[in-house]
Amino acid sequence: MQHWWFPENASSYGGQLDAMFYVILYITGIVFFVVEIGLLVFVVKYRGRPGRKAAYIEGSTRAEIVWTMIPAITVVLIALFSQRLWSLVKSPSQIPADATPIAVEAKQFEWHFTMPGPDGRLGTDDDIFRKDTLHVQVDRDYVVELQARDVIHSFFVPAFRLKQDAVPGMTTRAWFRATRTGTFEIACAELCGVGHYRMPAQLLVQSPAEFAAWQAAQGQ
Amino acid sequence: MTATTAQASHGHAHHEELPFIRKYVFSSDHKIIAIQFMFLSLLFLLLGGLLAMAVRWQLGFPGQPLPFGRLLGEGVAPSGVIAPKFYLGLVTMHATYMIFFAIMPLLVGTFANYLIPLKIGAPDMAFPRLNMWSFWLMIPAGTFALLSLYAEGGSPAAGWTGYAPLSNTPVYSGVSTGQIYWCLGIAVFALSSLLGSVNYITTVINLRAPGMHWFRLPLSVWALFITAILAVLAVPILAGAIIMLLFDQVLGTHFYLPSGGGQPLLWQHLFWFFGHPEVYILILPAMGIVSDIIANGSRKPIFGYHSMVYALCTIAFLGWVVWGHHMFQSGMNPTLGTTFMASTILIAVPTAIKVFNWMGTMWRGNLQLHVPMLNAIGFVAMFVIGGLSGIFMASAPVDMYIHDTYFIVAHIHYVLFGGSLFAIFAGIYFWYPKMFGRQMDETLGKWHFWLTFVTYNATFFPMHILGVAGHMRRIYDPNTYEFLRPLQSLNTFISVSAFLLLGSQLPFMWNFVRSLARPKMTDINPWRDNGLEWTLPSPPPHGNYATPPIVLHGPYEYSRPDTAEDFLPQDQPLPAHQETR
Numbered sequence: 001m002q003h004w005w006f007p008e009n010a011s012s013y014g015g016q017l018d019a020m021f022y023v024i025l026y027i028t029g030i031v032f033f034v035v036e037i038g039l040l041v042f043v044v045k046y047r048g049r050p051g052r053k054a055a056y057i058e059g060s061t062r063a064e065i066v067w068t069m070i071p072a073i074t075v076v077l078i079a080l081f082s083q084r085l086w087s088l089v090k091s092p093s094q095i096p097a098d099a100t101p102i103a104v105e106a107k108q109f110e111w112h113f114t115m116p117g118p119d120g121r122l123g124t125d126d127d128i129f130r131k132d133t134l135h136v137q138v139d140r141d142y143v144v145e146l147q148a149r150d151v152i153h154s155f156f157v158p159a160f161r162l163k164q165d166a167v168p169g170m171t172t173r174a175w176f177r178a179t180r181t182g183t184f185e186i187a188c189a190e191l192c193g194v195g196h197y198r199m200p201a202q203l204l205v206q207s208p209a210e211f212a213a214w215q216a217a218q219g220q
Numbered sequence: 221m222t223a224t225t226a227q228a229s230h231g232h233a234h235h236e237e238l239p240f241i242r243k244y245v246f247s248s249d250h251k252i253i254a255i256q257f258m259f260l261s262l263l264f265l266l267l268g269g270l271l272a273m274a275v276r277w278q279l280g281f282p283g284q285p286l287p288f289g290r291l292l293g294e295g296v297a298p299s300g301v302i303a304p305k306f307y308l309g310l311v312t313m314h315a316t317y318m319i320f321f322a323i324m325p326l327l328v329g330t331f332a333n334y335l336i337p338l339k340i341g342a343p344d345m346a347f348p349r350l351n352m353w354s355f356w357l358m359i360p361a362g363t364f365a366l367l368s369l370y371a372e373g374g375s376p377a378a379g380w381t382g383y384a385p386l387s388n389t390p391v392y393s394g395v396s397t398g399q400i401y402w403c404l405g406i407a408v409f410a411l412s413s414l415l416g417s418v419n420y421i422t423t424v425i426n427l428r429a430p431g432m433h434w435f436r437l438p439l440s441v442w443a444l445f446i447t448a449i450l451a452v453l454a455v456p457i458l459a460g461a462i463i464m465l466l467f468d469q470v471l472g473t474h475f476y477l478p479s480g481g482g483q484p485l486l487w488q489h490l491f492w493f494f495g496h497p498e499v500y501i502l503i504l505p506a507m508g509i510v511s512d513i514i515a516n517g518s519r520k521p522i523f524g525y526h527s528m529v530y531a532l533c534t535i536a537f538l539g540w541v542v543w544g545h546h547m548f549q550s551g552m553n554p555t556l557g558t559t560f561m562a563s564t565i566l567i568a569v570p571t572a573i574k575v576f577n578w579m580g581t582m583w584r585g586n587l588q589l590h591v592p593m594l595n596a597i598g599f600v601a602m603f604v605i606g607g608l609s610g611i612f613m614a615s616a617p618v619d620m621y622i623h624d625t626y627f628i629v630a631h632i633h634y635v636l637f638g639g640s641l642f643a644i645f646a647g648i649y650f651w652y653p654k655m656f657g658r659q660m661d662e663t664l665g666k667w668h669f670w671l672t673f674v675t676y677n678a679t680f681f682p683m684h685i686l687g688v689a690g691h692m693r694r695i696y697d698p699n700t701y702e703f704l705r706p707l708q709s710l711n712t713f714i715s716v717s718a719f720l721l722l723g724s725q726l727p728f729m730w731n732f733v734r735s736l737a738r739p740k741m742t743d744i745n746p747w748r749d750n751g752l753e754w755t756l757p758s759p760p761p762h763g764n765y766a767t768p769p770i771v772l773h774g775p776y777e778y779s780r781p782d783t784a785e786d787f788l789p790q791d792q793p794l795p796a797h798q799e800t801r
Contacts, residue, residue, distance in 0.1 A: 003706030028608035055584040059524035071572040085617035090554040158690035169478025172551040197695035
């Protein structure tokens with residue numbers, strides 16, 4: 001059954017995003033039960049009977065104020081908490097300054113990754129290029145710089161809760177820090193053509209030792 | 221009919237003697253036009269539903285030949301198996317048909333046309349000939365939309381949202397002619413919609429019967445009026461955007477192509493600047509219809525009439541400043557995302573007011589659980605789920621994960637099927653006697669409602685779970701991804717439920733057609749309703765009212781303690797011998 005719910009989280013902020021999801025789930029869950037049970041009770045209790053007349057009630061200002069204010073306060077609180085997280089995951093100023101850059105170019109129907117070599121910088125001789133496989137080190141900040149060669153694609157790492165569109169003609173950025181090692185799937189989430197459904201890539205999160213060994217092996 | 225009204229309708233004799241073609245085909249009578257819209261859009265509803273079945277077949281039983289799939293031709297379904305490209309065509313055209321050619325013309329073309337003049341006491345629309353054009357433009361629009369499905373080179377495959385550059389670059393999508401037809405179909409549809417909307421606005425402003433003050437309008441008319449304003453402002457944006465898209469394809473312009481200095485995101489901004497008001501065009505009329513039916517079925521005044529009107533206006537206004545929530549992950553500046561998150565989440569407030577007012581209307585009522593009322597309660601029960609799931613995606617950080625997954629698909633279907641379509645069913649059952657002078661069968665109607673209610677939830681509720689598991693939209697075969705493979709059994713369950721959901725529409729179709737041959741009803745007001753339309757014979761004559769009715773009070777005077785009956789039509793005086801509000 002676990003496969004019928006969130007994939008297990010593997011990023012630094014994924015847990016907070018899931019918590020926000022659950023907060024909204026509980027709040028909306030309460031409203032859901034209040035409304036659905038209310039409707040059911042009303043249908044049973046006030047079911048029409050011959051000879052009975054409905055109460056003549058045109059409304060209640062107090063009730064209107066109550067059911068305006070409670071939802072208003074609730075959604076404003078949801079928005080405030082959401083804003084903190086939104087800023088954390090997507091605000092350009094929140095991208096860690098020392099994050100290692102990775103250049104991602106999406107095209108129909110492939111992912112092209114350019115990873116820096118031991119110097120940690122892109123655009124130098126030790127850059128490592130891979131198609132459909134991305135290597136990163138656990139517990140390290142990365143910033144992906146997304147570009148698209150043809151149509152819009154979307155870089156989606158379900159285990160990280162991360163999604164960012166790649167748009168032709170511009171560069172979009174998103175950051176992450178993996179919190180555990182393993183192999184995770186990257187998917188394309190934006191309809192990009194006939195092969196949209198077959199655009200998976202592998203994301204390998206490696207321990208520092210493994211990652212260093214892999215990186216060293218590329219230089220030879 | 222009394223002697224005076226019979227005489228007066230003789231005065232309108234020129235209405236009666238029209239030749240068949242002017243009376244039923246090229247008619248300028250709003251009631252006939254409404255029925256024409258209804259037949260056309262119910263056909264598109266069926267076609268859209270059939271396309272959805274093919275989509276569900278592929279997702280439930282990937283790679284297996286579709287029953288009768290060989291009939292589709294080797295080009296789109298080799299050996300009966302739906303090809304990936306045709307799958308995208310099915311997805312695109314399902315949504316296009318449902319949104320532009322089924323739900324919108326059912327709500328606006330049908331109910332706005334039928335109800336506005338009758339309910340405000342007008343003889344017809346302000347511009348009857350324009351109205352006729354608004355329907356007849358749907359024929360070329362629909363023809364283009366149908367042609368695009370089987371066009372040379374494949375059907376449009378860029379989704380109903382038509383994101384550029386996929387939609388304007390044949391080399392990327394593999395589609396050329398189909399996409400051009402799609403643009404033309406929607407552009408002509410936009411013109412039709414525009415002609416209808418200016419008519420509705422003018423009619424409500426100018427043709428209200430004496431005494432029909434703004435705050436005596438039924439909520440259905442309020443909702444349809446506000447919807448028409450939204451449409452007049454939003455639809456030209458769509459038309460402009462889609463003509464630019466067409467130019468990109470056929471004239472070599474680069475509005476949305478970065479290679480010539482254009483911007484792919486420009487399309488998204490324009491499309492959603494139309495698209496979000498469009499969402500309210502698709503739900504506000506449903507809310508209005510349901511408000512009228514719930515008050516009638518509860519035998520009670522609508523709870524908080526004024527706050528219902530203000531909530532409608534607030535939703536319509538906020539609808540203009542939320543389009544960016546479709547673009548949180550698009551590469552739009554994240555700071556803008558904050559603004560759009562704030563405005564979007566505020567829409568929950570007027571929406572909650574409406575839901576609680578419907579419940580307040582039912583509270584201490586004398587509920588008549590006839591078929592229209594069942595569908596109206598079903599609307600409230602289902603629309604709430606669609607509204608609440610909207611809060612998840614209004615929260616931009618939560619949206620980052622569920623964006624473009626089946627969570628969104630579940631949400632849109634809870635709003636458009638659980639919401640709009642249940643209201644459309646409620647409206648058809650309720651006003652069918654007015655349109656045709658015959659009642660629909662109540663037992664078949666109840667079977668239809670309960671079967672639909674159960675299979676609908678079995679189809680769409682599990683889609684939330686698919687979304688939480690990360691299942692992307694618009695993918696031909698989820699099994700290419702390892703993390704989606706365990707979901708196959710759930711996908712198969714959803715598909716089987718969807719087939720049963722289509723089957724559940726058979727009692728409706730039979731009931732709809734068969735009831736046309738039932739004996740004429742004798743009761744002029746079968747629902748004991750307060751609306752002016754129920755003071756007329758069914759179907760009402762061309763020209764509606766022989767003499768303009770005088771409106772004496774609001775539309776929701778049900779179960780007044782000082783009247784013997786539990787209803788009081790708007791042209792009947794209040795017992796207190798004085799007008800209130």
